[in-house]
Amino acid sequence: MSHQINLDQLDVDGDVREAAEAAGFDRSTFLRNGALAGAVVGASVFGLPSIAQAKISTKNKSTKNDIKILNYALTLEYLEAAFYKAAVDQDQFASPELKQFAQVVAVHEKEHVDFLKKGLGKAAVKAPKLDTSAVATAISAQNFGATAKALEDAGVAAYAGQGPNIKTRAYVTAALSIHSVEARHAAWIRYILGGGAVGAKPADYPAPKTFDKARSEAGTLKLVTSTGLLA
Structure with missing residues (x-):
């Protein structure tokens, strides 16, 4: 499948560009890479039919x-778990710290998947199929850190975006228990990438803002649509 995307049509409000820039990619690199394989992780809408066709209501719980x-x-969580598993299996990390991060987070994401699947039972969607060539680019030594940073930031914002829409108290508790861990992942990868060093740019800090922006379902789908990591 082609990984080239018309970003001016797809990213009207700049959500995808924002994530790419947060991961350290300038506009020219972002557009040249097309699929953002080294910046964010996700999937084609064609790989997410149950999500794209069954829009979440923000008004009626x-x-x-x-x-x-x-x-x-x-x-x-399927996407995150697959990304980290592939990275650990490939073992092409630029530092021991990144390897340790990937090994620990791979376990967390797999357990998140198992937890949600158990809760959903027969209603759980199936795992999407990955595009192996796109994944190989994303998990390379050059791209892993930036990909993980953007992925974790996007995951935190996605959970924050849906929390207010959940009706069932037990589901709220479950979502929050995952959301806080994803936030720890986001801070951890930012620290490893130098955000905790004296003199680091404020945008790279483990906690760069006083308030985080929640991401809507539409905004998240723009991110996952932009990559082509799924076959």
Whole structure:
């Protein structure tokens, strides 16, 4: 499949560019890479039919809507788990710190997947199929850190975006228990990449802002649509 995307049409409000720039990619590199294989991780909308076609309601809370939200979260966790597993299996890390990070987070993401699948039971969506060539680029020694940083930031924002839409208290508790761990991942990778060093740019700090921006379902789907990591 082609990884080239018309970003002016796809990213009207700049969400994708924002994530790429946060990962350290300038506009020219971002556009040249096309699929953002080294900046963010995700999938074609064609790989996410249950998410793209079953839009989450932001106004009417219901158990049915909760299932949509949990499957949305599960799909993101599938992508994260697959990314980190592939990175650990490939073992091409630029530093021991990045390797340790990947090994630990791979376990977390796999357990997040198992947790959500158990909760959803037969309603759980299936794991999407990965594009091996795109994944190989994303997990390379050159790209792994930036990819992980953008992925974790996007995951934190996605959970924050859906929290207010959940009706069932137990689901809120479950989502928050994952959200806080994803936030720790985001801070950890930023620290490894130099954000904790004296003189680091404020945008690279493990905690760069007083308030974080939540990301809507539409904004997250723009990110996952932009990469082509799924076959």
